[in-house]
Amino acid sequence: xxxxxxxxxxxxxPAVLGMLTIVILVIMALIGPALTGYSYTEQNLEKxxxxxxxxxxxxxxxxxRDLFTRVWYGARISLxxxxxxxxxxxxxxVAYGGCSGYIGGRTDDVMMRLxxxxxxVPFILYVILLMVVVEPGLITVFAALGITGWMNMSRIVRxxxxxxxxxxxxxxxxxxxxxxxxxxxxxxxxxTIGPVMVTMIFGIPEAIFAEAFLSFLGLGVSIxxxxxxxxxxxxxxTIGLYPWQLFFPAFFISLTIMAFYFWGxxxxxxxxxx
Amino acid sequence: MxxxxxxxxxxxxxxxFTIATLVFFLMHAVPxxxxxxxxxxxxxxxxxxxxxxxxDQPLRKQYVxxxxxxxxxxxxxxxxxxxxxVNELISEGFPVSAALGMAAVFVAVTAGCFLGVFAALNxxxxxxxxxxxxxxxxxxxxxxxxxxxxxYVFSIKLxxxxxxxxxxxxxxxxxxxxxxxxxxxxxxxxxRSSMLEVLRQDYIRTALAKGLSYRAVVFRHGIKNALIPVIxxxxxxxxxxxxxxxxxxxxxxxxxxxxxxxxxxINRDYTVIMGVTLxxxxxxxxxxxxxxxxxxxxxxxxxxxxxxx
Numbered sequence: 311x312x313x314x315x316x317x318x319x320x321x322x323x324p325a326v327l328g329m330l331t332i333v334i335l336v337i338m339a340l341i342g343p344a345l346t347g348y349s350y351t352e353q354n355l356e357k358x359x360x361x362x363x364x365x366x367x368x369x370x371x372x373x374x375r376d377l378f379t380r381v382w383y384g385a386r387i388s389l390x391x392x393x394x395x396x397x398x399x400x401x402x403x404v405a406y407g408g409c410s411g412y413i414g415g416r417t418d419d420v421m422m423r424l425x426x427x428x429x430x431v432p433f434i435l436y437v438i439l440l441m442v443v444v445e446p447g448l449i450t451v452f453a454a455l456g457i458t459g460w461m462n463m464s465r466i467v468r469x470x471x472x473x474x475x476x477x478x479x480x481x482x483x484x485x486x487x488x489x490x491x492x493x494x495x496x497x498x499x500x501x502t503i504g505p506v507m508v509t510m511i512f513g514i515p516e517a518i519f520a521e522a523f524l525s526f527l528g529l530g531v532s533i534x535x536x537x538x539x540x541x542x543x544x545x546x547x548t549i550g551l552y553p554w555q556l557f558f559p560a561f562f563i564s565l566t567i568m569a570f571y572f573w574g575x576x577x578x579x580x581x582x583x584x
Numbered sequence: 585m586x587x588x589x590x591x592x593x594x595x596x597x598x599x600x601f602t603i604a605t606l607v608f609f610l611m612h613a614v615p616x617x618x619x620x621x622x623x624x625x626x627x628x629x630x631x632x633x634x635x636x637x638x639x640d641q642p643l644r645k646q647y648v649x650x651x652x653x654x655x656x657x658x659x660x661x662x663x664x665x666x667x668x669x670v671n672e673l674i675s676e677g678f679p680v681s682a683a684l685g686m687a688a689v690f691v692a693v694t695a696g697c698f699l700g701v702f703a704a705l706n707x708x709x710x711x712x713x714x715x716x717x718x719x720x721x722x723x724x725x726x727x728x729x730x731x732x733x734x735x736y737v738f739s740i741k742l743x744x745x746x747x748x749x750x751x752x753x754x755x756x757x758x759x760x761x762x763x764x765x766x767x768x769x770x771x772x773x774x775x776r777s778s779m780l781e782v783l784r785q786d787y788i789r790t791a792l793a794k795g796l797s798y799r800a801v802v803f804r805h806g807i808k809n810a811l812i813p814v815i816x817x818x819x820x821x822x823x824x825x826x827x828x829x830x831x832x833x834x835x836x837x838x839x840x841x842x843x844x845x846x847x848x849x850i851n852r853d854y855t856v857i858m859g860v861t862l863x864x865x866x867x868x869x870x871x872x873x874x875x876x877x878x879x880x881x882x883x884x885x886x887x888x889x890x891x892x893x
Contacts (some may be wrong), residue, residue, distance in 0.1 A: 556729075
């Protein structure tokens with residue numbers, strides 16, 4: 311079953327390309343800041359606003375910081391926020407949706423009604439509210455994204471659990487005396503892994519996007535840390551004179567979102583009918 | 585039908601009530617209170633400020649008062665601009681934002697549907713691939729990247745339209761396009777796949793077999809049915825345009841509600857944040873409510889008993 315999925319996925323060229331792009335971006339995020347010998351905070355006002363050249367591959371910003379280092383340092387923050395926020399919201403969503411679907415009946419009604427109520431407003435509004443109340447910073451960013459982004463996941467897991475809980479193997483597990491928690495978390499939830507993974511992969515760019523949005527509004531990571539959102543925000547101010555300061559971070563945000571999008575699409579198609 | 589509408593209405597009001605409560609308690613959980621700032625205020629000043637805004641009263645009384653005022657449509661005073669009320673800020677900023685938002689929705693729906701139908705009718709030809717490619721590209725470019733790119737190309741390099749500010753129709757061009765870009769791409773992709781699906785249906789073949797012209801079949805039978813998923817997307821699109829307007833209004837220095845909201849977030853002006861959030865929620869809930877009703881009216885296949893949301 312696993313092999314046919316993988317074979318199908320491999321035939322989908324854009325999806326494989328998307329996945330490879332993400333792998334390369336992750337590797338660059340890990341080693342990129344170390345390649346130039348500059349640090350992301352190192353200022354050199356004599357070399358401010360330089361264009362891309364041999365010393366500074368992506369040029370420098372208005373404080374003379376090396377943009378190549380800052381873009382890959384930003385990639386670290388943006389990708390880490392995306393993945394971690396997605397894992398937090400994924401865990402909450404799986405647990406919530408799993409319980410809701412497994413218990414069923416009135417409990418399910420009430421739990422899903424709550425999800426409807428919370429998702430009546432775009433989650434970015436909740437994130438903004440949370441970020442206003444707590445101290446801004448890296449950890450609060452992904453905590454805020456994590457605890458607001460689980461609604462979609464919970465709906466998907468609930469639908470899966472409802473269709474799986476009537477299967478024979480669940481009955482078999484129950485008949486040999488497995489408790490509810492064991493049946494749900496050992497037997498049912500592992501079988502929802504496909505849709506869960508697809509939802510996670512679509513969720514990561516959403517979290518990256520949301521973090522960039524927050525940083526753009528000045529609610530994200532605090533200086534001198536930089537995410538792609540902060541870099542784009544800094545780049546907009548000087549767009550008329552030094553367009554590359556916007557171009558590089560903007561290009562990599564868009565590339566990442568597109569790569570995740572193709573990867574997710576390919577995975578969904580591959581998992582669709584086995 | 586009546587029961588369905590009533591249930592949807594109760595659901596929306598419940599959502600609004602929950603959001604109001606959540607917002608109230610979140611804003612009162614702020615460490616140090618709303619007047620904590622870098623420069624230390626003397627304690628008696630803080631005490632006076634708290635008394636003036638009734639912050640010295642027990643939390644429960646404040647909550648009941650706030651909810652009572654909400655029922656009368658009163659969102660309270662601004663903490664940072666003592667002579668302004670939140671209602672004034674909204675009535676000043678909202679018309680601008682609404683004009684921008686409606687222009688963007690209009691552009692997105694017309695252009696998106698046109699492109700989608702165009703791509704579907706040229707299925708697997710270069711027009712189709714071009715549209716799909718552009719849609720994927722547009723989809724991946726965040727609104728705060730799209731806006732400066734448009735400014736760079738169309739105002740700085742070409743000088744066709746002003747790069748920022750608000751006032752004439754020319755000022756509206758770039759912010760509208762930037763705001764509409766993402767939703768246009770999404771609608772184009774949605775319309776394309778829905779149109780392809782519809783054109784494969786039996787009733788299309790029947791209509792063609794009856795001798796109707798291809799053009800009549802596409803317009804009378806195809807597009808009408810293919811529009812249904814697009815209507816379902818209008819709710820999420822309103823939300824996207826709304827959050828997008830925060831960024832767009834900031835980039836283009838447009839005096840709309842999004843700009844006020846962002847400023848109030850940066851200034852930590854709590855009553856304005858609460859008020860504007862609630863106002864946005866009300867608008868979104870109202871629009872979603874209307875879309876749900878329209879949806880049921882146009883598509884008889886949707887059963888009323890099953891739709892919880």
